[in-house]
Amino acid sequence: MATTVQDAPRTTPDLDVRDAAKRKHPWRWLSAFIVLVFAAQLVKMLITNENFGWDVVASWLRAESIVRGLGVTLMLTVVAMVIGVVLGVLLAVCRISANPLLRGAAGVYIWFFRGTPTLVQLIFFYNLSALLPKLNLGIPFGPVFASFDTNTLITPLLAAILGLGLNEGAYMAEIVRGGLLSVDPGQREAGQALGMTNARIMKRIILPQAMRFIVPPTGNQVISMVKATALVSVIALSDLLYTAQSIYNRTFETIPMLIVVCLWYLAVTSVLYVVQSFIERHYSRGARHQAPSFWDFLRIRPKAQQGSAS
Template sequence: MSGTRTAPFPGANGAQIQIAPRLHVSRWIVGLIAVAVVLWAVSIVIFNENIRWNRVWEYLFSKTILDGVLVTIWVSIAATIVGLVLGVILAVMKLSKNPVLRWIAEGYIWFFRGTPVLVQLIFWFNLAFLLPYITLKIPFTEIGMRWDTNQLISGSVAALLGLGLNLAAYFAETVRAGIQAVDRGQREAALAGGMTHRQTMQLIVLPQALRIIIPPTGNEFISMLKTTSLIVVVAGNDLMTNASRIYKQNNLIIELLIVASLWYMFMTAVATYLQSRLERRFGEERVHLVRGPGFSQRLLKVATGAIMLPRNGKKNKELTEV
């Protein structure tokens, strides 16, 4: 608050009372101390004679580093897709009335959330010790295929399995929370209106749940970009792996770590921007839906035959935009 403000009532002599704003000295002191600490820390890095900045710029756009950046991006995207698809399946299983499916989903979530990602990565990379060969056969026949596990499970494949399967356990809880956030009365009304459980989930519940699921999905993807640095233990050719290979040869450890950090911060900034745009888009859709016809009106159209339920895999446009 700046300047002065006038009291709503006059003083004893009829003049307006001028009230000066309170000066928060402690806020300024704390702020100045914080700025001083940040500048001191930055100056240590920028003006440190032991850091050869010319080598940082030399490796920042080197082919090896750029190849690692591309691997980091595709592993992050692929692991997020695997985790999201499997997470939706696990969430539906956990909400199922079938106790066997529910126990399997709960066991999966408990196991993968209870063990560190690093342990899972190392396990998948060394799967050949447990299964030297992976065989797929048609039951009761000799027809099948066989692969050598060491050749099949490369560092990148182990990274995709470890990160994707681990992320699925967290996505399962996110999707479950999104599904349960949809009003139960809407599901009951849809079932009463003649929809099957599958149609209710596909046309009524999931479209609304996605608007709740999308924001944390963006957060998980941003976290995944940095979690891929753990791939270094399985030599997955990602950004951190390639940076470590370079500094093991020339001993420029700090310089290559700065290069990797700059790229991680850049990718995180881009992902954060895209996430904000996506959240804004879903926010606009939510406002549009509120202004549109209500759920009961759409359900009434279904009951009266004004809108036909989808058949043979064809979706009705109005129902899908719940």
């Protein structure tokens, strides 16, 4: 009778770690020292340089005119983003449409507004009366029902809304289109196999998955829009920057007023960063890699490294 011979269990030799030492990081310590030196120098300059005018900054930070200008900035951001999102969704649908005319028209729109500077567009809308003295409302190539004076109708506020909103629509169109195309086509086919309508498929299947790719860049666009509103100061709209400029043109306190503007912009964008991080984490639930929170960016050591080191 044949006998079976079993292999002896394999044993791995114990790893001798008695002489092990931690890995040295000399460049890390050197870079940290350099950063601390520059940080100390910056703090010293902020404290000792009287040209910053911190007393002037404190007196103007919550002034009524500055707060009013901040309100105009926030209003412009909200209105322009609403126009941009709505217009972006419509353009994105046209871009993925089977109709070549709609596809081409949306493509030309996006090409023009993404290819020209926002500042030029704002100045163009502000001076629209030089091109069209009258704006007519009626049937194309037919009777005119109403006529408006362009110089009276296009105020600095309306020119700013048109310039920022129409420009933002071009960028949002590409963001929404990219998010919709990121969803596997099999998801739509599965919904059709279940007898769902196209609208229900878009609402229940496509959009929830696409939002994971749409929300992060949209949050970045909102933050960029807050800063882009500073461009409207060239068309004499009393936003935050224009208000500060009108003040330091009288008082000649340029640096303190610009610091006031920077502090308000930093405050608003920091709040938006926190809101964006919460929204991203909400839509990244169930994903393998969740979006980092706002506080993760302030950690000295990344969160993943902390977990691996423990």
